[in-house]
Amino acid sequence: MFAILLQISAIVTVSTVHATDSVSPSSHTMLLNDGNRIPILSLGTVGKTNMADKLVKPAVIEAIEAGYRQIDTAAAYKNEEYIGEAIVDVINRGIVTREELWITTKLPCKVGTREEVLLALRNSLKKLKIDYVDLILIHSPDNLYHLPEYDYLNVWKGLEDAKKLNLARSIGVSNFNNTHINRILANSDIIPATNEIEVNPTYTNLELVAYCQSLNITVLSYAPFGFMVPRPFSLDPIESTFEEPILIQLAQKYGKLPCQVVIRYLIDRGTIPIPKSVNATRIHSNMDIFDFKLTTEEIILINELNQDVKVYHFHGKHLLAFVEYYGF
């Protein structure tokens, strides 16, 4: 019974989604709990940090020209300066205005106190070559660097300061579970606007998504392709591909590709997917998802692909493996 309720509550018909034109991603936004409107598709930008100087700027330019309006980065990705170069390029060429873009970044994981937040944010703004971010997140609630004074609640108070100074229009969290969220709710003035967590067909994360949505905290779905794409750093031997019969069948029904069915699945669960690609063909196909919609039954069928294994575990040897792979 509980499982069925979860399945259903995981499928919110997002009444706050707003679209003026059905095909262009730029016109699709969602209302956050702070009143700001966020584009419902984001471009992921994580990659091997020693390749960022060559790959990231052209990918971001390609994506914005194609119609993406949200870009997802983090201090840890060591690519903010290349994203900044892309932002300057598209604005100077009149492709978009700053107001039309939504830039999401994340605090360095070495920020453990309230006092360090503004300095770190100003550092990101300088690299991004902008004077405010649309959204900044606490990257993880965990004290990854074993800092003596670390407390994510104090870091959150620093983000509240940043919002009051208008250096960040919206503030949120990432990788927070129920316990972390409850502690923030019980002790702060501002509710997080978003929680960026892993959600995909191989890690459907139904309970946490439902909990966030019950609080009007918007879920940003990272690693949207789960184990359907290669994960060279993963220590979990998960076998999964885009060739799953249900994905093929739905792709045929809607005249789409399986990867597009997966992106649409995450949007139809009321979340904002963050597909990453530096390949122009894929950047275009990952956003060509605004002309169809899955039914509730189809979402439940895709939920059955769940293997309950995360691509990204933030602890132990799993953490070391992806930190080393990316060069964070």
Ligand SMILES: NC(=O)c1ccc[n+]([C@@H]2O[C@H](COP(=O)([O-])OP(=O)(O)OC[C@H]3O[C@@H](n4cnc5c(N)ncnc54)[C@H](OP(=O)(O)O)[C@@H]3O)[C@@H](O)[C@H]2O)c1
């Ligand atoms: N907050 C956090 O802690 C956190 C953690 C992880 C990720 N994230 C964010 O979420 C984003 C997405 O996660 P991710 O990069 O791990 O995974 P992803 O977007 O699920 O998958 C990216 C991989 O899939 C490939 N790909 C992209 N589009 C494809 C398509 N249409 N068909 C086949 N393959 C395709 C990409 O290769 P090509 O580039 O060669 O196309 C890349 O290897 C990140 O970039 C980052 O911005 C946040």
Ligand SMILES: *[C@@H]1O[C@H](CO)[C@@H](O)[C@H](O)[C@H]1NC(C)=O
């Ligand atoms: C979520 O927040 C928005 C903005 O404050 C508000 O308009 C909306 O009614 C809220 N939704 C729910 C379900 O509380």
Ligand SMILES: *[C@@H]1O[C@H](CO)[C@@H](O)[C@H](O)[C@H]1NC(C)=O
């Ligand atoms: C959330 O994670 C913390 C560890 O960071 C753990 O102590 C707590 O039990 C977790 N809560 C839930 C609901 O999983």
Ligand SMILES: *[C@@H]1O[C@H](CO)[C@@H](O)[C@H](O)[C@H]1NC(C)=O
């Ligand atoms: C780019 O993506 C297309 C479509 O998935 C794929 O066929 C092609 O091999 C990719 N190119 C590179 C250089 O990875």
